[in-house]
Amino acid sequence: MPLYFNDLGRLNTEEVARGLLGHYLCHETTSGLISGIIVETEAYLEKNDSACHAARGITRRNATMFGPAGRAYVYFVYGNYYCLNVVTGSEGSGEAVLIRAVEPATGIEIMQHNRGKNCKLTNLANGPGKLCIAYGIDKRYDGHDLNKKPLYLAENSNPGYYETAATSRIGISTARDKLLRFIIKGNNYLSRREPIG
Template identity: 40%
Template structure:
């Protein structure tokens, strides 16, 4: 297994967002391995992106987003959900890629235990808060290095551009015009019910 090195993450955020599609996110959980193929992401950047948590500067909540690329940025939202980002760029920049959907690969029984026994496979990780629940990601995982010790992303062949759909991001009100959502065109595992109109 080829784990993406820190240098992979310390590059332009939009490039990384696109390249993360098709790669495998994994985490160790209680002696088990949980993994999923990344099928949907969104980019967030400090400069020119009013919807980014980093737009108004560095603080206690978003501090990890300003770290050097290669860590997890996990935040709590809507009073009950966690969302997981991959921090990008150099120390001090304030950018990240939100993981919006995963295709479950290993540890599906454990994911279902976390999500609810009645859930269908397609409801296990087809949304940013769903996948955090399935993988047991919360406050404790904020700032973890993606070096493969506890969490990491394994490399996979590059997805050709015709296999990727680019749209505006989901669930934001500011900077809506930016086409910074990327997902696999033929994947049944992406989050549903929201803008899927290609640009």
């Protein structure tokens, strides 16, 4: 299925979350290009989703979620880490897709430098906080247009065969029953092992 990055706002958020799998997240840094294949995402919806930051209306933190689709929503959690989201839905709707994990492709040395010298390849960006550290993403990119450099999404014109799966989301205390986490099945760079069965 083709994914039109310039038109994210017209696709529903769950489809964007699943559609981003297999494509690239790129960052042109002063040290060089970093890229990786998105292997794990989560959808956060405006309606009937208490786990979404936008569920209780617009605030200073989540204002970007209510802006145009295709922007980055970057926020700070747990006193230590940033998380990167892609804003989706029509302007004013408050929906987004959390990028939870990528499979490192280009600039692996830069990521290792950012994450720590002895960091294993499978541990470089297999989680939303780790991903932001590896890519050097912080709050400066909140509101950045992800169709533009230096931080952008890129289509994978030659994706191999892969299966996707939907599971429950991670790290939230409400709405755990919803299957809004999307993964590339069997990928080695996921933030968690796949549930058995």
